[in-house]
Amino acid sequence: MNITFIIPIFIGWLAGWIVNYLADVLPFTRRLSHPSCPHCDAQFTWMDYFLFRPCPNGHPRKVRLWLVQIILLALSVYIWIRPPTKLGFLIGILLLIYFGLIFVIDMEHRLILHPTSVFGSLLGLIVGWLKWGPLPTLLGGLCGLLIMLALYFFGVLFTRIRAKRMLARGEEADDEEALGAGDVILLTILGLMLGWPLIWFGMLFGVLLGGLVSFILVLWLVITRKYSKNALMIFIPYGPYFITTAALIIFFPKFISMIVPK
Numbered sequence: 001m002n003i004t005f006i007i008p009i010f011i012g013w014l015a016g017w018i019v020n021y022l023a024d025v026l027p028f029t030r031r032l033s034h035p036s037c038p039h040c041d042a043q044f045t046w047m048d049y050f051l052f053r054p055c056p057n058g059h060p061r062k063v064r065l066w067l068v069q070i071i072l073l074a075l076s077v078y079i080w081i082r083p084p085t086k087l088g089f090l091i092g093i094l095l096l097i098y099f100g101l102i103f104v105i106d107m108e109h110r111l112i113l114h115p116t117s118v119f120g121s122l123l124g125l126i127v128g129w130l131k132w133g134p135l136p137t138l139l140g141g142l143c144g145l146l147i148m149l150a151l152y153f154f155g156v157l158f159t160r161i162r163a164k165r166m167l168a169r170g171e172e173a174d175d176e177e178a179l180g181a182g183d184v185i186l187l188t189i190l191g192l193m194l195g196w197p198l199i200w201f202g203m204l205f206g207v208l209l210g211g212l213v214s215f216i217l218v219l220w221l222v223i224t225r226k227y228s229k230n231a232l233m234i235f236i237p238y239g240p241y242f243i244t245t246a247a248l249i250i251f252f253p254k255f256i257s258m259i260v261p262k
Helices: 003-029 046-050 063-081 088-109 114-131 134-168 181-194 198-223 239-251 253-259
Strands: none
Touching: 003 063, 003 088, 063 088, 063 239, 088 114, 088 181, 088 239, 114 134, 114 181, 134 181, 134 198, 181 198, 181 239, 198 239, 239 253
16 A cells, blocks of 8 residues: 555544544534533543543443544545545545534434534635636525525425414424524535536435435335334434535536436
8 A cells, every 4th residue: 555545544534533523512512622421421531532432431432433434534545546626635625524524413413503504604615616616606605595595484384384284183293394594504505615507416416315315214114114104204304415415526526427417
C-alpha cells in the first residue's frame, strides 16, 4: 500500500470521531460538551470515549460508532483517490462530516439542528460557488427552499385534517408531521450545493428513496405479522435520504450519469 494512504486513513478516522462525538452531544446539549452515557448519564473519560469503551457503569457503546468510523474511513480513501470535481480532498472531507452528522442525528432523533444548519449554509455556498458558479448555486437554493416550503405547508394541512378525523372517531390525535422546518432548511442547503437544475433530481430521488424504504418497512411488518392500522402513520425522517442523494451526486457522478440522461 502506498504510504500516502496513511493521510486519508488518519483523516477519515478523525472525521468519524468528530461525527460520532457531535451526534452524541449536540441533540442533548446543543453545544460542545462532555460526552455521557445515554443509558445512565454517567460521564466518560475522554480516553474511554474515543476508544469506544463501555461507560463507567458497564453499558456497551452503540454499533453506530463503528459503522460511522468504517464508512467515513472508506469514503476518505475514496475521495483521496477520486476527489470531487472542483472541490478537492479537504472540502470533500468537510462535506462528509456534514453529511454524516445530519444523517446520524436525523435518523436517531429526527432533528436537524440550527448549529448544523448554519455551518451547512456556509459550506453549501462554498461548494456550490466552486462547482457551479454563483447563479446556479443561488437558484438551486431558492428552488429547494420554495418547493420544500410548499411541501411543508401541505404536510401541516394533512396533519391537521388527519388529527380532526382521529378525534372524530374518538381516537387520540397526534401532531406528528411528515416534514419539519429543519427539512426545509436542509433542502435549501442541498440546493446551494447541488445547484440548478440538479436540485430537482436530488429532491425527486430522495423522496423516491424514502418511499422505497417506507414500502419495504411496511412489507416487512406485513410479513412478520406486526402490521396494524397505525403502520401507515409511521413517519420516517427524510433528511438521510436527501443526504444520500446529494452525496451520490457530488461524490459518485458516474453513477448519477447512468441514471440521469444528458
